[in-house]
Amino acid sequence: MKEIKVALxxxxxxxxxxxxxxxxxxxxxxxxxxxxxxxxxxxxAHHGMVIDPxxxxxxxxxxxxxxxxxxxxLSTIPAPSSVLDFIHAVPADVLFENSPVNHLxxxxxxxxxxxxxxxxxxxxxxxxxxxxxxxxxLTRLASEKQRRFLFESAVMDGAPIxxxxxxPLPAVELHAFYGILNSCTNxxxxxxxxxxxxxxAVEYGKSIGITETDPSADIDGWDAAIKVAALTTVLMGIPLxxxxxxxxxxxxxxxxxxxxxxxxxxxxxxVCSARREGDRASAQVxxxxxxxxxxxxxxxxxxxxxxxxxxxxxxxxxLESNPGPxxxxxxxxxxxxxxxxxx
Numbered sequence: 001m002k003e004i005k006v007a008l009x010x011x012x013x014x015x016x017x018x019x020x021x022x023x024x025x026x027x028x029x030x031x032x033x034x035x036x037x038x039x040x041x042x043x044x045a046h047h048g049m050v051i052d053p054x055x056x057x058x059x060x061x062x063x064x065x066x067x068x069x070x071x072x073x074l075s076t077i078p079a080p081s082s083v084l085d086f087i088h089a090v091p092a093d094v095l096f097e098n099s100p101v102n103h104l105x106x107x108x109x110x111x112x113x114x115x116x117x118x119x120x121x122x123x124x125x126x127x128x129x130x131x132x133x134x135x136x137x138l139t140r141l142a143s144e145k146q147r148r149f150l151f152e153s154a155v156m157d158g159a160p161i162x163x164x165x166x167x168p169l170p171a172v173e174l175h176a177f178y179g180i181l182n183s184c185t186n187x188x189x190x191x192x193x194x195x196x197x198x199x200x201a202v203e204y205g206k207s208i209g210i211t212e213t214d215p216s217a218d219i220d221g222w223d224a225a226i227k228v229a230a231l232t233t234v235l236m237g238i239p240l241x242x243x244x245x246x247x248x249x250x251x252x253x254x255x256x257x258x259x260x261x262x263x264x265x266x267x268x269x270x271v272c273s274a275r276r277e278g279d280r281a282s283a284q285v286x287x288x289x290x291x292x293x294x295x296x297x298x299x300x301x302x303x304x305x306x307x308x309x310x311x312x313x314x315x316x317x318x319l320e321s322n323p324g325p326x327x328x329x330x331x332x333x334x335x336x337x338x339x340x341x342x343x
Contacts, residue, residue: 001034004340005053007041007090007121009083009112010098011065013209014126014153015042017329018096019058025333033337041090045099048072049079053091083108087115094339096332097125103222103242106133113149117141122339126153126328128223131230132241148339153331155181155227156304157323163338164318165235172310174235178273179306180299182224183323184210185250185270187302189287192258193267198251210302220249224272224285231306232274238281240274246284253287261289269296272306 006022008015022037030036038055048070050056056074064071072079080086087095095116099109106129113123113130114137123142125131130138131151142149152162165172180186184205191201202219205211217223225245232240250270261268266289274283290296295317299305307317320327 004035004037005040005092006094007092008096009043011044013325014328015098017325021329043086049086050074051090052076094122102129103226106130110134117145122148124150124335128154128226128230150335152335153328156320157327158331159320176275176309181227181272183302183304184218189268221247221285228272228283232281248286
């Protein structure tokens with residue numbers, strides 16, 4: 001049996017869910033895939049870093065965090081002072097990079113992933129920034145190092161989108177896609193349908209932790225735009241940056257607009273779309289009124305949906321219902337399994 005040592009950069013809700021999922025799935029990983037996992041390093045932004053080549057005790061990690069203590073004291077080697085130093089020092093076969101997204105540059109996550117690949121690790125992330133801003137260089141570097149750069153959880157959490165096109169859909173040509181890719185705004189609009197003001201809906205979103213660190217990233221369409229850019233870059237092979245997406249958020253949607261749409265049997269949705277135009281793509285994020293016969297009409301809560309238009313399959317849709325951190329963690333786990341078995 002092979003032991004796979006893993007390191008985690010970022011230990012928020014998704015990182016914690018991933019650590020717990022790895023522990024929960026140990027028996028299955030051993031029996032079905034022939035390897036076990038050992039977490040040898042965790043790097044956080046505000047609670048220190050820990051490295052233990054023999055394996056980190058997660059119970060002690062959670063205890064430290066719950067009491068507001070640094071992880072540095074758990075490290076069996078001198079705790080690194082930066083994430084790059086951490087990547088250089090940690091003995092690991094795989095790096096999971098789950099730091100907050102930078103929509104404008106993809107940094108520092110892209111540099112973290114490059115450093116991991118340079119040190120012979122597979123590089124796996126749920127971070128959209130590096131996928132959009134450093135896709136070519138990370139993919140090329142992974143190939144040179146005979147490692148994998150994977151990112152299934154970057155769009156729609158654990159839904160198998162990138163792996164679907166990489167495996168079960170060979171030789172298709174993607175012409176276009178559209179859908180609801182920002183689950184936060186979907187919930188906010190639904191709450192406004194129920195009588196909340198825009199400000200009240202946003203405050204509720206903050207309170208339950210569904211907004212991005214900066215809520216404007218959701219409200220003004222940046223999160224949706226970077227997801228559109230990621231899908232266009234990876235699935236269409238057309239590099240696209242978020243500022244190249246024609247973007248409009250939901251900030252100007254009023255209760256009166258919501259009421260008028262409902263009276264007409266329609267609903268407001270933040271619709272994401274892209275279409276190939278030769279060797280270029282046109283992409284848009286904008287609030288739209290959708291009719292009851294649209295597949296977007298019944299997407300409720302924090303669910304997401306995307307429909308693809310291909311040369312061979314004119315309409316293939318994927319629905320993800322009300323995901324949480326565990327869903328994103330599963331996408332990371334799936335990438336780990338695929339990296340180890342070379343898929």
